Amino acid sequence: MSLLALESLRLDAGTRCLIQPLSLQINAGEQIALIGPSGAGKTSLLHALALALRPSSGRLLLNQQDAWGLSHSARHRLRRQLMLAPQHPPLPPRQRVAVAVLAGQLPGASLSRSLRMLFSPSAEQARQAHDALAALELGDRLWSRVDQLSGGERQRVALARLLVSQAPLWLVDEPLSALDPQRAQRSLGVLQQAAQQSQRTLVCSLHQVELARTLFPRIIALREGRLFYDGPPEGLDDATVAALYAGDDTHLASSSTPIKQGDDAGREPGRDPCEDPSSPTHDAHANPGPHEIDGAPDADRPAAPSAPHLICR
Numbered sequence: 016m017s018l019l020a021l022e023s024l025r026l027d028a029g030t031r032c033l034i035q036p037l038s039l040q041i042n043a044g045e046q047i048a049l050i051g052p053s054g055a056g057k058t059s060l061l062h063a064l065a066l067a068l069r070p071s072s073g074r075l076l077l078n079q080q081d082a083w084g085l086s087h088s089a090r091h092r093l094r095r096q097l098m099l100a101p102q103h104p105p106l107p108p109r110q111r112v113a114v115a116v117l118a119g120q121l122p123g124a125s126l127s128r129s130l131r132m133l134f135s136p137s138a139e140q141a142r143q144a145h146d147a148l149a150a151l152e153l154g155d156r157l158w159s160r161v162d163q164l165s166g167g168e169r170q171r172v173a174l175a176r177l178l179v180s181q182a183p184l185w186l187v188d189e190p191l192s193a194l195d196p197q198r199a200q201r202s203l204g205v206l207q208q209a210a211q212q213s214q215r216t217l218v219c220s221l222h223q224v225e226l227a228r229t230l231f232p233r234i235i236a237l238r239e240g241r242l243f244y245d246g247p248p249e250g251l252d253d254a255t256v257a258a259l260y261a262g263d264d265t266h267l268a269s270s271s272t273p274i275k276q277g278d279d280a281g282r283e284p285g286r287d288p289c290e291d292p293s294s295p296t297h298d299a300h301a302n303p304g305p306h307e308i309d310g311a312p313d314a315d316r317p318a319a320p321s322a323p324h325l326i327c328r
C-alpha cells in the first residue's frame with residue numbers, strides 16, 4: 016500500500032529550483048537509500064517528505080492525505096506519522112542523552128507526559144532509551160550530557176531517537192557522515208533491522224554508495240534536483256554510478272531506462288532546465304530565499320506570488 020506519493024512535486028527556494036517535478040510512490044515497509052552527489056537535492060527531498068518544506072507545485076500524499084491541502088493543525092497531526100533525523104541533529108548541549116533520545120516519543124504525547132519525560136523520565140522510559148542507545152553501542156552514555164559527545168555519538172543519539180519513536184516513517188539524512196566505516200555499517204544494520212522488525216518505512220540518504228547497493232532493496236538517485244534512477248541495486252551498475260557522480264550524461268539514456276521514472280523521464284539528459292541563463296529571472300548566484308519551513312504562524316499561506324518559480328521543462 017502506498018504510504019507516500021509525490022505527484023509532480025517541485026521544490027524551489029527563491030529563484031532556485033531545488034527539485035524538479037518529481038513523481039514517485041513509497042510503500043509501507045519499504046527501505047530506500049537516497050543517493051546522489053553533493054547538492055543533488057537529497058536533503059531538500061527528505062525535508063519535503065518530512066512536510067518541513069512546502070512544495071512550490073505538485074502534491075504530497077501521506078497516508079492518502081494531501082498534506083499541503085490540509086489545515087495547519089491537521090498537517091501537524093499528520094507529521095506524527097514521520098520522524099526526520101537530520102544530518103546535524105540540533106540537540107540541546109546541556110541535555111542528558113536519555114532525554115535527547117526520549118524526545119523521539121514527544122510527537123503525539125500529551126503535555127503532561129512530555130513534561131514528565133523531559134524532566135523526570137520513568138524507569139521504563141529510561142530503559143527504552145538505554146536499549147536504543149545500547150543497540151547503537153552507546154549504552155554507557157545514557158546520563159552523559161549531549162555536549163560531552165563526539166559528532167558521531169550525537170549522530171547515533173539521533174538514530175536512537177528513531178528507535179524509540181512511534182512514527183511509522185523514518186527519514187534519515189546522512190546518518191553515517193561522522194562514523195568510521197565499520198561503525199557506520201553496524202549502525203545502519205541496527206536501523207534497518209529495527210525498521211524491518213517493526214514494519215517501519217525507512218528512507219535514508221547516504222554518500223556510501225556501496226552500502227546503499229549492498230543493503231537497500233530500492234535506490235533512488237538524484238542529480239541536479241532531478242530523478243536519475245529509481246529501482247533495485249542490480250540496475251545501478253558501476254557505469255551508472257560513475258555517471259551519477261561524474262555527470263557523465265551518456266549513461267542516462269542507456270543504463271537506467273527500464274527503471275527510470277518520474278516526470279523527467281525522456282527529458283534531454285545533461286541539461287538542467289532550471290539553469291537557463293536566458294531566463295530574465297534566473298540568477299545562478301543570487302542569494303535565494305530560505306526554504307519555506309512549515310510551522311511558522313503563516314505556514315498555511317500560499318507561496319508568495321513575488322517569488323518567481325522558474326519552469327522546468
Ligand SMILES: Nc1ncnc2c1ncn2[C@@H]1O[C@H](COP(=O)(O)OP(=O)(O)OP(=O)(O)O)[C@@H](O)[C@H]1O
Nearest residue numbers: 028033052053054055056057058059303304305306
Ligand atoms: N534554502 C536554500 N536556498 C537556496 N538554495 C538552497 C537552499 N537549500 C539548499 N539549496 C541548494 O539546493 C541544492 C540541493 O541542496 P541539498 O542540501 O538538498 O543537497 P544534498 O544532495 O543533500 O547535498 P549534500 O550531499 O551536500 O548534503 C544545493 O545546490 C543547495 O545549495
